[in-house]
Amino acid sequence: MSAAPSILSAIAAGVLLAGCSASVDVGTSTPKLSADKLATTVAEKLAATTGQPKPDITCPEALAGKVGTTTRCTLTADDGSTLGVTVKVSSVEGDEINFDIKADETASPAPN
Template identity: 45%
Template structure:
């Protein structure tokens, strides 16, 4: 068990490089991507890249559907360690919104 708790943050850190370049596309259905959608997609991508889902991903706000718009979120590993991340809109095409995520190094 201890190996898993220690291993997850290391895996998470390795996954940062992989996730940082990921782009997500969603229909915004208005002028923003709902925070719950951002949270879900971040968790899904981390699970796919590092093989474990974070304990939680929490974003305080929706992500505005405007190129360059950002929202800061926090992810929590299963061992309780926390990392910040930024979701940034890279393009908007009608109701489709593309965004990248960048997980903090520390």
């Protein structure tokens, strides 16, 4: 039996994580968090909050370290269903980007 429904229900319950952060390499005036590092950080935070295994998260782009910047990531469950996750920069302190994570309330079913 797949754990996908329990993972998605735990996360889709409106998970809002405030105060997540990640340090980045600053090669320009605006720090950026790579798409891979962002996905890993989001997955770790969601797993810690829900008590579920680390989910499969993909983010399409790097997150610019500018307050108010947002990006959308996707959580894909074992059964192929997906859940959108919004990441929004709340503050930037040097090379550390602080962001909030908000999961959508409903998941999209797996494609047939």
